[in-house]
Amino acid sequence: MNSNYKFVVIGAGNLGTRMSIALDSVGHKALQNINRSEEKGKMLAEKLGAAFYHEVNIHKDADIVFIATNDDSIPGIISEISTFDGLIVHVSGSTPISVFESYVRNYGVFYPLQSFTADVEVDFKNIPLLIEASDPVNLAILNQTANSISENVFVMDSDTRLKCHLAAVIAANFSNHFIALGEAMLKEANLPKDIIHPLIDEMFLKIRKYGAYKAQTGPARRNDIVILEKHKEALKNKPGLQNLYTFVSDSIINSYRKPNSKDG
């Protein structure tokens, strides 16, 4: 069985670009990149030896079409390419597979649980790929494709994938925001932002070793009212941040007061 597929990617954003390069690097053949903005799409197509198309006009030899646009555009694109008879997948964590229903026959989802940056190369080998398909034949194709670039493939329904995406947003995007808020406070006090990096490194070692729930430290974890009040007092001129401090500290306190419930 030939496991190399001819593919088309719609979209030339960070994810579309990184995924195209990863698929190409293991022997799959990019036929087209289709993108609204010419600059990015042409550059990507050139890099892959593929054709650049401005219009959504799928090459008849394509085995798989990846829709790697923003979530809002997915339904419109599906209706535009509904005459294409091959496998069509989207790469969104939060869009259910049902978006394809009654438009096309062969479809699926191919979602990498990772955030992509234009100029940062990524090794897909470790990236979890969450896949789902309209039927076992298409699932087998996606499974083969996913396994060709990643060692971390999960077959997962839309509801579970949404939960996974939500967990990722809370764990990664929200964490990043609190580190950004910490860095902003340091900057305001004329301190270098890397003064907290050893602490964050240590936190990560502990999370890997014990899981984050057991690794929790700090005044809220100890329910240290004296320090919590000092911190709130220090934020008295920043009501937004003070509220956030209280809200998150209370969430930590509640998580450990009721060990069987981690809800908020």
Added chain:
Amino acid sequence: MNSNYKFVVIGAGNLGTRMSIALDSVGHKALQNINRSEEKGKMLAEKLGAAFYHEVNIHKDADIVFIATNDDSIPGIISEISTFDGLIVHVSGSTPISVFESYVRNYGVFYPLQSFTADVEVDFKNIPLLIEASDPVNLAILNQTANSISENVFVMDSDTRLKCHLAAVIAANFSNHFIALGEAMLKEANLPKDIIHPLIDEMFLKIRKYGAYKAQTGPARRNDIVILEKHKEALKNKPGLQNLYTFVSDSIINSYRKPNSKDG
């Protein structure tokens, strides 16, 4: 000049233990460990070839006494050892140096910006040490001591140290909590918690490279209302977590709406 000091540590918790071992390892001499609970204090004293004391009774040859108890106990201990004439320091991020005033003459603060775990060894070399003293002579002693175990020493007043501690709590402890909430959601969906670790690794690489403010990704960063609503809907049976999701997402949206203000 002899830069090796004879020291006493009051407290045998994680910080007292780790700091005693670090000071001992570079040639300072532990005279006593003083601790309420015998088990931990005796074990530590034995390891350091020091005496274990249950009562707060400082050896007359001591150069520096480190108060490494919880913050609440600091004032009581200071009044108990006020007849000791050497240098007395506490190791708290949130307790101002003024706690010593009118009790003792030679005092200071020696605060390691790190969280310590009993069974995890740490290399003090990279840990930022924030120091402050009653006068230049005592500051010189603390500076010498700090530099003997760390390459990352900052002289800092109590107000700035509190801000630094607060920034550390927000950046490290709060981040850890959101990773814990993400892990709990995965567990509930019967997914392995390490499925989000590649994403978190990538986040950290980006924070190191760009700083967290620029590294921010996710639906709130893009102000992607469709995904934000889907996530809130997915949390409808968990009102606490749903509120937290909304609160933090709004904070992210506001941070990028007003690029010059990162307040909440």
